[in-house]
Amino acid sequence: MVTDHKQIGEALLQVNNVSLSFGAVQALSDVSFEVREHEILAIIGPNGAGKSSMLNVINGFYTANEGSIVYKGISRAKMEPADVARNGVSRTFQNIALFRGMTTLDNIMTGRNTKMHRNFIWQAIYIGPARNEELEHRRKAEEIIDFLEIQAIRKTPVGRLPYGLQKRVELGRALAAEPELLLLDEPMAGMNTEEKEDMCRFILDVNEEFGTTIALIEHDMGVVMDISDRVVVLDYGRKIADGSPDEVRGNQSVIDAYLGVSRE
Numbered sequence: 001m002v003t004d005h006k007q008i009g010e011a012l013l014q015v016n017n018v019s020l021s022f023g024a025v026q027a028l029s030d031v032s033f034e035v036r037e038h039e040i041l042a043i044i045g046p047n048g049a050g051k052s053s054m055l056n057v058i059n060g061f062y063t064a065n066e067g068s069i070v071y072k073g074i075s076r077a078k079m080e081p082a083d084v085a086r087n088g089v090s091r092t093f094q095n096i097a098l099f100r101g102m103t104t105l106d107n108i109m110t111g112r113n114t115k116m117h118r119n120f121i122w123q124a125i126y127i128g129p130a131r132n133e134e135l136e137h138r139r140k141a142e143e144i145i146d147f148l149e150i151q152a153i154r155k156t157p158v159g160r161l162p163y164g165l166q167k168r169v170e171l172g173r174a175l176a177a178e179p180e181l182l183l184l185d186e187p188m189a190g191m192n193t194e195e196k197e198d199m200c201r202f203i204l205d206v207n208e209e210f211g212t213t214i215a216l217i218e219h220d221m222g223v224v225m226d227i228s229d230r231v232v233v234l235d236y237g238r239k240i241a242d243g244s245p246d247e248v249r250g251n252q253s254v255i256d257a258y259l260g261v262s263r264e
Helices: 051-058 080-086 102-110 119-126 128-146 163-176 193-209 222-227 245-249 252-259
Strands: 012-023 026-038 038-044 068-069 072-076 088-091 181-185 213-217 230-235 238-243
Touching: 012 051, 012 213, 026 038, 026 068, 026 213, 026 230, 026 238, 038 051, 038 193, 051 181, 051 213, 068 230, 072 245, 080 088, 088 163, 088 230, 102 128, 102 252, 128 163, 163 181, 193 213, 193 222, 222 245, 230 245, 230 252, 238 245, 238 252
Parallel strands: 038 213, 038 230, 088 181, 181 213
Antiparallel strands: 012 026, 012 068, 068 072, 230 238
């Protein structure tokens, strides 16, 4: 459960009048909202509401047809995913995107790429500064492994892991970049009740202990109401609600959207 004493700050990210279309398909229509420092913001809505498209616009995979993204006070019409990562935004995906033949440790180490400063020559000879940098990155990766309680699988190729543990490794890789803003696309999808409880605990701990701002897409309304500070609701690519979990739960437009009430 989200604690009442948490200090929510100013807007870290602002989505301003964003529209996105693919040919004749309108994925997003004039969507605006903000993500505030240190909060957990849930983005919810029925299937096809535009939720993943919204995350893809935020971290540069898609370019909006209209509107802008303001991150840390700087307005951006477009930014490459690598630039987004270097500016403190990490992402997990609806479909797990890990290197299945690599171990848990090596997958998490890939999340440190934006933190590596030595060029490829130093890395190739692996002496002096390059070796020290490698050891520091490994130390950070091991800290994340301890935090996520996955020590027993640190040397296991992730392709051999059950689905719930793969999702935890993907979270670890995102955390390895030490993000200020963490975007989670359905982090609980496909999990059983115990796995969901574990993931909820880790998300809350990341938010509270690391101070990481989190925006997540989630379909489990029990999870959304338990861990979110605020909820944005999309339907047919438009924002229909934005408020506290209690406010959103009682919003008639949200109820209609989830019940499939016909619109004239």
